[in-house]
Amino acid sequence: MNTKQVLQPVSQALSALAEPIRLRTLRLLEVEELSVGEVAKIIQIPQSTASRHLKALSEVGLIVKRSVGTATLYRLLLDDLSPEIRPLWMAVRDQLRGQPDHDDDLRRLKLVLTERKLDSKDFFGRVAGEWNEIRHSLFGEGFTAPALLALINPEWTVADLGCGSGDVTRYLAPHVHRVIAVDQSEAMLEAAKARLVDVENVEFEASDLEGIAIADASVDAAVLSLVVHHIDDPSGVLSEASRILRTTNGGGVLLVIDMLAHDREEYRRTMGHIHLGFSREDISEQLRGAGFGTVRVHELPTSTDSRGPGLFVASARID
Secondary structure (H helix, E strand, O other): OOHHHHHHHHHHHHHHOOOHHHHHHHHHHHHOOEEHHHHHHHHOOOHHHHHHHHHHHHHOOOOEEEEEOOEEEEEOOHHHOOOOOHHHHHHHHHHHOOOHHHHHHHHHHHHHHHHOOOOHHHHHHHHHHHHHHHHHHHHOOOOHHHHHHHHOOOOOEEEEEOOOOOHHHHHHHHHOOEEEEEEOOHHHHHHHHHHOOOOOOEEEEEOOHHHOOOOOOOEOEEEEEOOHHHOOOHHHHHHHHHHHEOOHHHOOEEEEEEEEOOOOOHHHHHHOOOOOOEOHHHHHHHHHHOOOOEEEEEEOOOOOOOOOOOEEEEEEEOO
16 A cells, blocks of 8 residues: 555545534544434534534544434444544544533533433434434334224224225224125125135125114224215215114214315216215214214325325214
8 A cells, every 4th residue: 555545544534623613523423422413402503514514524434324214323433443543533632622612512412411311212302303204214104094993992893884895894804803894886895805805803794885784783883984975865874874883882983984075076977976075064964963972073184196085084973
């Protein structure tokens, strides 16, 4: 190795160390692993400035970084410094002791560390602003809603009214005692059976919803998901749902998911829709008319890639 190759990393390190802010940063990072935001807070500089200095120090090998999800944490590890740079930093560090700025930095570092909580709270305190992105990068975006189904009473029997190909049933079945999947279309029921062939606690029932083939007061909860807009007489179907519900064991709950009122007339022609959605007031009135006492209606969040009208979920309970 020639002299130029030996001196190049030293020259680059000397250039990086010429900035007082970088010296203060290195002193902190030898003591503790820190995020960009923490460095900025301790040294009292804008986060963009801290990020620029950290990048320069990293490029010349004075600090190392590691990713936690989408967050980046920085540290100066003395043993990991190259043989050419280690004695250089140690000599500079010795000259920093007792400097007012660096003593103030160490006091603020202690405050930052005090603010951190132990264990996982330490982590969340540093990456709270990025937690959604971190969680999605680790686990995906689709687990929250299915996981919340574990709140349902596992002893319940639930009727999936107008089950179609079994999407709702698929989510419900692992969390309840039994699901009765009801649809008037034999073709839809066959598709649901094929999809749920390995699910043992589902009973399939071919039935019109205007006269549901389920006994009175025999299920704890029922779901109508994107069904009611296809029905001539929504009030009649809601009354049928009320009839089959029982209030023992904390049940007597109906969940209706459907479209908010819209003006897409072409849906009548292209998809056989009878109703162009429902207003909050309309669905609430129909549920109360069907015998439900407590009714709540919430608009559901929309996706940027969805092309249909907005949706609502109405939860109703027989008091």
